[in-house]
Amino acid sequence: xxxxxxxxxxxxxxxxxxxxxxxxxxxxxxxxxxxxxxxxxxxxxxxxxxxxxxxxxxxxxxxxxxxxxxxxxxxxxxxxxxxxxxxxxxxxxxxxxxxxxxxxxxxxxxxxxxxxxxxxxxxxxxxxxxxxxxxxxxxxxxxxxxxxxxxxxxxxxxxxxxxxxxxxxxxxxxxxxxxxxxxxxxxxxxxxxxxxxxxxxxxxxxxxxxxxxxxxxxxxxxxxxxxxxxxxxxxxxxxxxxxxxxxxxxxxxxxxxxxxxxxxxxxxxxxxxxxxxxxxxxxxxxxxxxxxxxxxxxxxxxxxxxxxxxxxxxxxxxxxxxxxxxxxxxxxxxxxxxxxxxxxxxxxxxxxxxxxxxxxxxxxxxxxxxxxxxxxxxxxxxxxxxxxxxxxxxxxxxxxxxxxxxxxxxxxxxxxxxxxxxxxxxxxxxxxxxxxxxxxxxxxxxxxxx
Amino acid sequence: xxxxxxxxxxxxxxxxxxxxxxxxxxxxxxxxxxxxxxxxxxxxxxxxxxxxxxxxxxxxxxxxxxxxxxxxxxxxxxxxxxxxxxxxxxxxxxxxxxxxxxxxxxxxxxxxxxxxxxxxxxxxxxxxxxxxxxxxxxxxxxxxxxxxxxxxxxxxxxxxxxxxxxxxxxxxxxxxxxxxxxxxxxxxxxxxxxxxxxxxxxxxxxxxxxxxxxxxxxxxxxxxxxxxxxxxx
Numbered sequence: 001x002x003x004x005x006x007x008x009x010x011x012x013x014x015x016x017x018x019x020x021x022x023x024x025x026x027x028x029x030x031x032x033x034x035x036x037x038x039x040x041x042x043x044x045x046x047x048x049x050x051x052x053x054x055x056x057x058x059x060x061x062x063x064x065x066x067x068x069x070x071x072x073x074x075x076x077x078x079x080x081x082x083x084x085x086x087x088x089x090x091x092x093x094x095x096x097x098x099x100x101x102x103x104x105x106x107x108x109x110x111x112x113x114x115x116x117x118x119x120x121x122x123x124x125x126x127x128x129x130x131x132x133x134x135x136x137x138x139x140x141x142x143x144x145x146x147x148x149x150x151x152x153x154x155x156x157x158x159x160x161x162x163x164x165x166x167x168x169x170x171x172x173x174x175x176x177x178x179x180x181x182x183x184x185x186x187x188x189x190x191x192x193x194x195x196x197x198x199x200x201x202x203x204x205x206x207x208x209x210x211x212x213x214x215x216x217x218x219x220x221x222x223x224x225x226x227x228x229x230x231x232x233x234x235x236x237x238x239x240x241x242x243x244x245x246x247x248x249x250x251x252x253x254x255x256x257x258x259x260x261x262x263x264x265x266x267x268x269x270x271x272x273x274x275x276x277x278x279x280x281x282x283x284x285x286x287x288x289x290x291x292x293x294x295x296x297x298x299x300x301x302x303x304x305x306x307x308x309x310x311x312x313x314x315x316x317x318x319x320x321x322x323x324x325x326x327x328x329x330x331x332x333x334x335x336x337x338x339x340x341x342x343x344x345x346x347x348x349x350x351x352x353x354x355x356x357x358x359x360x361x362x363x364x365x366x367x368x369x370x371x372x373x374x375x376x377x378x379x380x381x382x383x384x385x386x387x388x389x390x391x392x393x394x395x396x397x398x399x400x401x402x403x404x405x406x407x408x409x410x411x412x413x414x415x416x417x418x419x420x421x422x423x424x425x426x427x428x429x430x431x432x433x434x435x436x437x438x439x440x441x442x443x444x445x446x447x448x449x450x
Numbered sequence: 451x452x453x454x455x456x457x458x459x460x461x462x463x464x465x466x467x468x469x470x471x472x473x474x475x476x477x478x479x480x481x482x483x484x485x486x487x488x489x490x491x492x493x494x495x496x497x498x499x500x501x502x503x504x505x506x507x508x509x510x511x512x513x514x515x516x517x518x519x520x521x522x523x524x525x526x527x528x529x530x531x532x533x534x535x536x537x538x539x540x541x542x543x544x545x546x547x548x549x550x551x552x553x554x555x556x557x558x559x560x561x562x563x564x565x566x567x568x569x570x571x572x573x574x575x576x577x578x579x580x581x582x583x584x585x586x587x588x589x590x591x592x593x594x595x596x597x598x599x600x601x602x603x604x605x606x607x608x609x610x611x612x613x614x615x616x617x618x619x620x621x622x623x624x625x626x627x628x629x630x631x632x633x634x635x636x637x638x639x640x641x642x643x644x645x646x647x648x649x650x651x652x653x654x655x656x657x658x659x660x661x662x663x664x665x666x667x668x669x670x671x672x673x674x675x676x677x678x679x680x681x682x683x
Contacts, residue, residue, distance in 0.1 A: 057641050082647030094635055095642035097585075099592060103571035106656045111647035119656040141595065142491075155646070267496075306609055322610030329600075330607030332627045343611035369630055384611055393610075 002026035003191050004050060004163055009064035011045055011054055019045040021215040023064075027191050029162065034206035034223070035195040036230075036237055038402040039374040042215040043195040047165045050193065051087045052078040069162050083112045086156035087165045090400070092148035101127070101143070102136040105155045112159060126158035127151075130184045144293075146177030153184060166194045170201075171400030174428045176291065197402050199237050203227065211237070236403035253282025256391045256422035257303050257320065262312035264298055272298045275312070278438060280391065280422040285413055287434035288426040294441035296426035297325070297395055303424050304393040318390025325396045327380025331368035336360060336379055339368050343387045354386040355379075374405060381412075391422045398429045406431070452661050453573035455668035460560045460568070462672035466679035467556030473545070475679075476552035480506075483559035490566035497598060498566060502558035510551035514543035565591050572658060582649075589639070593632065600631050 004027040012018040020042040027033060027050075035043050048054040052073040055062040066073040069084045078085075086108075089095050098104040105123040114122065127133045130150045140148065149169055156164055166185065170178035178198055185192060186205040196202040203209070209226030211219035211234070219229055230237045257280050264273040272295045280286050280303070288296045301307040302314060304322035321343070324330055333339040341351035355361050358378045363371055368379055377397075385392060398406050410433050417423055417435075425432060463479060470476055487499050515528075515537055522542030530536045570588035604624045608615060615621055643649075 051645050053641055053645060057644055078644045079647050079650035082645060082650065085645075087642070087645045089638070089642060091638070093596075094638035097589070097639065097643055097646075097648075098571045098574075099588070100569065100571050103656075107648075108646040110655055111650060111653050113652040113654050116654050116657050119654070123656075141494075141592075159646075301606075304610060306606055319612055321612055322606075324603065324607050324610060327607065329631060330603050332604055332608060332624060334626075342608070342613055369634070380607075387612060389612070 003029045004066070004068040006046070006049070007065045007067075009046075009049060009066060010061075011049060011063075012061045013045075014059050016060075018061075018215055020049065023212075023215075023217050025210065025217060025220060027163065027193065029191055030189075031207045032186065032192045032194065032205055034199075034202045034209045034226075035193055035212070036199060036202075036209060036219075037212035038404050040372050041212040043212055044167050045215075046212065047087065047167050047193060047195060049073065050163065051085050051165055052076060052081040053087075079111075082108065083159050084161060085163045085165060086159045086161035087167065088149070088152045088156050088169045090168045090171050092145060092152050095152055096140045096148065099139055099141070101132070101138050101140060101151050104140055104151055105158050108155055108159050122158050122160075126154040129157055129187070130154045131180070144177075146173045146180065149173060149177070149181055150184065153181065157188060160190075162190055164188055164190050164192045166192065166196075168195050168197060168400060170196065170198060174291065197400060199230075199403065236407055252284055253420060253422075254317065255279050255315070256282050256317050257424070258313075258315045259299070259303060259309075260313040260315075262299070262302060262309040262314065264295075264302065264307065264309050266298075273302075273309070273440075276440065278303070280424050282390070282420045282422050283417050284436065285417050285423045285425065285434045287432060287437045288424065288440060289428065289430075289437055290440035296440055299440065300393045300395050300424060300426045303391070316391065319387060320391040320393060321384040321387060321389040322393040323380055323384045323395060323397060325399065327383075328371075328373055328376030331376060331379065331383075334367060335365050336363040336368055336371070337365065339379060340383050340386050343383055350386055354382045358382045374401065377401065377405075381409075385416070389421065391424065392416060393424045393426075395426045396428070397425065398427060398432055451668055452659075452665045453569045455661070455665040455672070456568050457564060457573060459668045459672045459675075460564050462675045464557045464560040466675050467553050467560070469676070469679040470553075471549055473548055473552065476549065476556060480552055480555045480559060483556065483563055486563045487559060487566055494595070495562075495566055497595075498562035499559070502555055502562055505558060506551040506555035508551075509554055510547045513550060514539050514547045517543070519543045519546065565594065596635065597628060597632060601628055604628060604631075 006023055006025050009020055009023045010018055011020045023046060035046065037043050045054055048058065049066050050068060054060065056077040068081060071081060071084060073081065096104060097107050102123055105126055106119050109119045109122055124133065124136065127136055130153050132147065132150045132154055135143065135147060135151065140151065143151065153169070170181050173181060178201060182201055182205055185194060194202055194206070203223055206223050208222055209219060210217055219226060221229060259276065259278045261275045261277055262273055263271060263275055265271045276295070276299060278299065288299060290296050298307065301322065302309055304320045305316060306322055331339055333342060336355060337348060337351050340354050341348050344350045352364065355364055358381065360375060360378060360382065363375060363379070368376060371379060381397070397409060401409070413423060413425070414433055425434065463483065467476065467479060484499060487495050516534060518536060518538055519540055519542040522540040524538060524540050526539040528537035570591060574584045574588050601624060604627055605615060
C-alpha cells in the first residue's frame with residue numbers, strides 16, 4: 001500500500017487561477033522523489049497539499065483528495081499531520097521559532113507531546129544526524145544560512161516522519177552547503193519529496209522524478225528513465241544546459257571600476273577583504289567566486305559604492321547600480337511602475353519601457369508583493385537596469401531560479417555586456433557566462449573558465 | 451540565572467526606575483544596566499545601548515526648553531515661540547529633565563538587557579500558563595533585530611539603484627515595505643509552526659534545570675528593590 005496517494009487534486013489560491021490541476025500520484029515508503037519544474041509550476045502547492053497546509057492554512061478552492069499514511073488531509077489539518085509529515089521550506093529564516101538551536105529542534109517534539117525524558121536524546125540524535133551536534137547551544141541568529149537550514153532539517157528529522165517534504169531547501173545555500181545538505185537528506189530513513197532547482201545534484205540522490213509544468217504532472221518516472229526524457233525534451237533540466245560563447249563581441253573598453261589594494265572589516269570584526277584588487281572593463285562580465293564568507297558580497301558593494309573600504313583605492317567611471325541577493329524582498333514602492341521609476345527620478349515612460357522589456361507590462365499597476373517570486377526577481381533586475389548604468393553589480397542573481405530563467409538571465413547579461421556595460425557578478429554558479437572568473441579567498445584568478 | 455527570575459528582576463528594575471526620583475540612584479541603576487548589556491555580543495548590543503542612551507540624552511537636552519517650571523534659578527531666557535511659548539532654562543527644569551532622562555534610560559536598558567541576555571526559549575518553556583502569549587512575546591522581541599536587518603536591506607536596495615534617502619521623510623518611505631515584509635515573514639513563520647504541530651494540544655516540555663539559589667535571591671531582590679524604591683528613594 002502506498003504511503004501517500006494524491007487523487008485528481010486541483011487547487012486554486014483565493015482569487016487566483018489553479019496552481020495545481022488534476023494531479024494524481026502515489027508515494028512509496030522510503031523512496032526519494034525529485035520534484036522538478038519551473039517557478040510557478042505548482043511544486044510548492046503540491047508539497048503544501050501533502051502537508052495539509054493546502055487548503056487548511058491558505059484557504060482556496062480544493063478538489064480531489066490527498067491521503068498520507070491513512071490520514072485524509074481534508075479532515076486532518078497540518079498540526080494533526082505533523083510527525084507523520086515534516087516539512088522544510090525555502091528560507092530557513094522564516095521557519096526558525098526559538099532562539100537556541102537545541103530548543104528549536106525540541107520545539108516540534110514538545111508540540112507532538114513526546115515524553116519529556118525523550119526530548120533531549122531525540123534532539124541530540126537529530127542534530128548529530130545532520131552533522132550539527134556542535135551547534136546545539138548556539139543562538140540561531142549567529143548561524144550561517146547553511147547551518148540554519150541543517151538545523152531546520154534536524155528539526156524535521158527529529159519528528160521521525162514517514163514523509164519528509166523539502167521545498168527548494170538549498171536555494172539560499174552555496175554549492176558546498178547544498179551538497180552537504182543533500183547528502184544528509186539522502187541518508188534520511190523515510191520517504192522524501194524534494195523540490196529543487198539544482199537538478200544535477202537532486203538527480204544524484206533521487207529514485208524517481210516528477211516534473212510539473214503549469215500545475216500538471218508532465219513526467220513521473222524512475223530516475224534513469226527521467227534522465228533520458230529530460231535530456232531530450234527539457235535539456236536544461238537534464239544537465240544539458242547549453243553553454244553560451246562568452247567571448248566579447250566588441251573589444252574590451254576602458255575600466256569602469258578599479259579597486260586597488262582594498263581592505264575592509266565590519267565594525268571591530270575580522271578583516272573580510274585584505275588587500276584585494278580588481279578591474280572591470282566596459283563590455284566585460286566578471287564573475288566573483290569563492291566560498292561563503294570570502295568577501296564576494298562585500299567586494300561587490302564596494303565596487304558599486306555602497307560600502308567604503310577601510311583602506312585602498314577605488315576608481316569608478318559613470319553610474320553604478322547594485323542588485324542585492326533575494327531582490328524580491330527588497331521592493332519598496334506601491335506599484336511595479338513606481339518601483340522601476342524610482343531609479344530614473346520618476347520617469348514613468350522609461351519605467352514602462354523597462355517593464356515591457358522584462359515581460360512585466362501586465363504588472364504595471366500591481367503591488368510588487370502581489371507578484372510571483374520569479375516576477376519579483378525580474379522586477380528587481382528591471383529596477384536596477386532601467387537607468388542604463390555603466391556598471392551593473394549583481395549579487396547571486398541565479399540563486400533559487402529555475403534553469404529556464406537562468407538561461408534567460410545569461411542571455412540578458414551577454415546583451416548588456418555587448419552594449420558596453422561593465423558587469424560584476426558575485427556568484428556560485430559555474431555555468432553563468434563570464435569573460436573572467438575571479439576567485440576570492442585564494443590569490444587566484446582563473447581566465448575564461450566557460 | 452534562570453530566565454524567570456532574571457525577567458522578574460529586570461521588570462522590578464524598570465518599575466523602580468519609575469518610582470525613584472533621586473538622580474544618584476537612577477544614575478547607579480543606569481550604570482549597572484550598561485554593564486549587564488555590555489556583556490552581550492558586541493554586534494548585537496550597540497543598537498540597544500546607543501538607542502537607550504541617545505533617547506535619554508534627547509530628553510535631558512530638549513525637554514527643559516519645552517516647558518517652564520516656574521521655580522529654581524533662571525539660567526537663560528530665550529524668545530517666545532508660537533505654540534511652544536517662552537523658551538527658558540532653569541535649574542529646576544534641568545534637574546527634572548535629568549531625572550526623566552535617566553528614568554527612560556533605566557527602562558530602555560532593562561528592556562535591552564531582557565532582549566540581549568535572557569534566554570527567551572527557557573522563559574517560554576517556563577511559562578506555566580499562557581504559553582502561547584509568552585511565545586508571542588518572545589517572537590515579537592526577536593522581531594526587533596529582524597526588522598533592523600530588513601530595514602538595512604531595503605535602504606541598501608534603494609541606494610543600489612542610485613537613489614539616496616535623505617532625512618526622516620526619506621527613510622519613512624521604507625516603513626510601508628518594512629511592515630509588508632514583516633507580515634510576509636510572520637505568515638511564513640505561522641505556516642512553519644503549524645506544520646510542526648504547534649497548537650494541536652497535548653504538548654509536553656523538555657526538562658529544564660531546576661532553580662539554583664541565585665534564582666531565589668534574584669526573585670527576593672526584585673521584591674526588595676521595588677519596596678525600597680517606593681518607600682525611600
